[in-house]
Structures are given as structure tokens and as C-alpha cells.
Amino acid sequence: MKTTTLLAAMFVAAATSAHSAQETTAQRDARMQWWREARFGMFVHWGLYSGLAGNWNGKMVSDKGGLEWIQKLVNADTHTYAAQAIPKFLPQPGFAKAWASLAKQAGCQYVVFTTKHHEGFALHDSKMGQYDAGDLLNRDLVKEITDALHAEGLKVGFYHSVIDWHHPQYDFTRSKQLPYPEGGKQLATTPRDHNRYINFLHGQVDELISNYGKVDVLWWDYSSMDFQGDEAWHASDLMKKVRAKQPGIIMNNRLFRIPEAGFNGMGTNNVTSRMDSQYGDFVTPEQHIPATGLPGVDWETCMTLNTTWGFNEHDHKWKSSKEIIHNLVDIASKGGNYLLNIGPKGDGSIPAETTTCMSKVGKWMDKHAESIRGTTASPLGKPDFDGRLTRRGKVTYLHLFSRPESGTLSLKLSATKATMLDGGAALKFTVKDETTTLQLPDALPDPVATVIRLE
Ligand code: GLC
Secondary structure (H helix, E strand, O other), rough: HHHHHHHHHHHHHHHHOHHHHHOOHHHHHHHHHHHHOOOOOEHHHEOOOHHHHHEOOOOOOOOOOOOOHHHHOOOHHHHHHHHHHHHHHHOOHHHHHHHHHHHHHHHHOOOEEEOOOOOOOOOOOOOOOOHHHHHHOOEEEEEHHHHHHHHHOOOOEEEEEEEOOOOOOHHHHHHOOOOOOOOOOOOOOOOHHHHHHHHHHHHHHHHHHOOOOOOEEEEOOEEOOOOOHHHHHOOOHHHHHHHOOOOOEEEEEOOOOHHOOEOOOOOOOOOOOOOOOOOOOOOOOEOOEEEEEEOOEEEEEOOOOOOOOOOOOOOOOOOHHHHHHHHHHHHHHHHOOOEEEEEEOOOOOOOOOHHHHHHHHHHHHHHHHHHHOOOOOOOOOOOOEEEEEEEEOEEEEEEEEEOOOOOOOOOOOOOOOEEEOOOOOOOOEEEEEEEEEOOOOOEEEEEEEOOEOOO
């Protein structure tokens, strides 16, 4: 290669690898806008484990916890697992329409679903291998789901596991911290060539971002302190390839596990308030809401509706719709997003408890979405009454979970107008020393969260 061509090639390479660094704040804000405004999304965990429903050899494995890990929980090799799970994974026609309409009805703006979980079974029709819905069911489930979501006007997110318990070249010996079903046994295998797994991983991701139209979110899962990022997944290269085909895409932080990418350790609580843009766009606290939010970074709490991500027929510890609404309000008041999980059954149908709960959340959202969507964290912080505040420009939304006995409430702001968000009835109030004191009605109209709009 001539020196000039070489220099030109090096320049192009440097320019593309610095893609995220080159993005201006204004460009990033524009790219993140819909996501920041959405506040509420639906997560879906669905794969071969869903059909097993928490059972192995006809016996219950556990009545709680992540049963999408059932292959690991029973330490089954991939062939034994597949033989038992595949016959139970029987997606009914049209299942995806029900998911999309449930998300819409609940007031979610986006849906993130598992294109492949740790078990390694891909829901799309992949040319990269045979352990996928195309080869085993003659279906492209990613297409069915994506089309149904697009038809409802929902944004589409792909969860994709970089851990793979099926691929014969996935080298589980390189991480002590990442799970592997047969990790405890001495496997009589020839040494694995992890680079071949990386080719497969990058190939499947390329299929996902090339064949299904616009993809709005890529939700990677996950890395360990001892095996992460470029070493484990050629992560920067993978992200660069994704951005080249989907320039508007938003990606989470889980290809990495370093403080600069929002992680302090292995626990789901070990999140930091740092998210350098080269590692992703948002931080992912799991199963908890950070006490004061994560100021300065985009964050999304993902959470289960009972205690498992993947369907388990024995898990009856359902959260109430009241708890979900309070969580959503709490998260919005701290400037985060709520990604709430559902775990459909092996036929794609949604458990009745889930449908009931999500519909109740939707009824509340029908009347109160204005105080959640497009709002920001309240600069006033957590109030000293049982409730939360959100903000939109000069409007403050006061969410009341219960009525203070005094029947009055004071806030450090000068209101000019106070109305019920639902129905618009005016409330009496006084303003003194930049403090507004509200006179509450004798009973709060909404038993879960009454919202008062203050201008
Ligand atoms: C964890 C689990 C996984 C689940 C995910 C959701 O990383 O391994 O089962 O999909 O969290 O956040």
C-alpha cells in the first residue's frame, strides 16, 4: 500500500472508531430524546426455558428466582437440555400481537425482548448455526415480534446474551465469574477457540441489525470483572458495526464491567454514576431503584413482576399494580426509566396475573401519563410526605400515595395554579415566602397515586 493510501485508511479507521466520541452533546441528546421521554418500557424474557416453566424431569426446580437459568440450575449439558425443552416450546400463531397490545395498553413506549438468552437458542432464523427458531420451528420469531411491535407504534429493543451455553467454541474457562452449566465438571473437550465464537456472535448480531428494519435499543447481557469488553467480545468493534447499520440505536453498558461503564463489581447493586459514551448509553440497575437516582447519567431500572425473568409456573410472588405504579413514579421522579419484565409461557401466552396487573397500570397511565412521560427529575428532591415529584418545564407534578392527616401540604415553590391532573378540578392554595401550601380534598380521588398539577 502506498504511504498516502495507508494514511488515508488510518484516518478513516480512526474517524469511525471514534464515532461515539465524535458525537456532539446536541447530537447525543437528539438520539436519546425518545428514550428519555418514554420513562416506561416492557421487558420480555422468552426462550426454551419458558416451556419448561420451572420444571425439570417433571419436578419443580424452584418456586422463585431466575428460571431462565434453569439449564444452569440443573447443570444440564446443551443436548440434554434441548431434548427436554424444545418439545415444550410451541409458539402459537399471533402470540406477538398480544404482547404488543399489552405493552401499548399498559402505557409502555418501547419493548425489549430476548433475541437469545444464555441458553444460546436464537429466536430469529439464523444462517450462522442450527440452534434457532428458523431451523427448529421453521419460524422467524424475531420478525413476528418486531412486526407486531412496529404495528402498534412501539419502539423495538433487542436483548442479546453474549454468554452462550450452547456454542461449542464459547470458552467458558476464560472467566471464573461467568456461569456455565457444566463448569463444575471436568469437561473432556478439546481446547476451545473463542475467536470462532466471536465470529458467530458478531455474525448473529449482524443478522439482527440488518434484517428487521429499525432497531431502537440493543440490550447486551452480560460481562464479568474478569472477562469483559474488548477481550471477551471484541466489544468496541461490535458496537461500531452496530452503529454503522443502525446510527440512531441506543445501547446499554453490559458489554463491559468497569467503573467507567457504570459497574463497581459483580452484584446487581454495584452501579456507578459513570457512563463514558464509548462503552454505551445507559446504566442498568437491576431489581432495585437507586436511592437518589444516578444524576448525570442515563439509567434504566429493570425489574421482574414476580421474582423470575423467564416463566416459572411455581412463582406466585406477584407485585401488586400499586407497587408497580409507585415504582414507576419513584423512578420518574429520579430521572430514570422503568423496564418492567413479563415472562410469557412456552406457547407465547401471557400469565393471567401479568395481564391483570399491566391492565391496571395502564388504567392509571391513561389518566396520568402526562406526569410521567417527558418529565424530568424534580429539582426539589424527595419530598417529606408520602409521594414523589416530577417536573416538566415550569410545571411540577405532585404524586400523592397517601393523604397527610393535616389535609395540607407545603412545597418550596411559588404556584400560580393548582389542579387535579385527572379531571382538572382546582385546588385551594396559598403562597408565602416562596412556599405553596395546598388544601387537599377530604379524600384522595385515586387510591394508588393522586396527581396534582402545579404551575
Ligand atoms: C441478569 C440475568 C438474566 C436476566 C438479566 C436481566 O443478568 O443473567 O437472566 O436476563 O439479568 O437484567
